[in-house]
Amino acid sequence: MSDFYQQVYEVVRQIPIGRVTSYGAIARYLGTAGSSRMVGWAMNLAHHQSVYVPAHRVVNRNGLLTGKVHFGSPEVMRELLENEGVVIVNDCVIDFTRLFWDPMNELL
């Protein structure tokens, strides 16, 4: 496994409860800005990882749960987020800008 994916998992694992981040933010934090799709691929491989990766806390820039289908069921992602206190309506994160957790600013 490349260090890139490990870094992604590391960052995602550091996301606090009830907070969310975006692929682009992680990509920029890792220095691979513009290649945010790779972050998505990393999440795809996250299911194979033995360690649990809270991929449900990672959404797109619009706060839309685009990768909900990649979980067991589309409902799983919403359930997990709502369980952490995140309000989800129409597969969109409410107050996304306020719940946004930027590793560049928080983790630094």
Add this chain to the structure above:
DNA sequence: ACGTTGACCTATA
């Protein structure tokens, strides 16, 4: 080996 696809983002019209 080549072409297509993809859990995206930025930029221009």
Add this chain to the structure above:
DNA sequence: GTATAGGCCAACG
């Protein structure tokens, strides 16, 4: 303000 185009790099067929 939305709509469309381009770019990015790895995995799949």
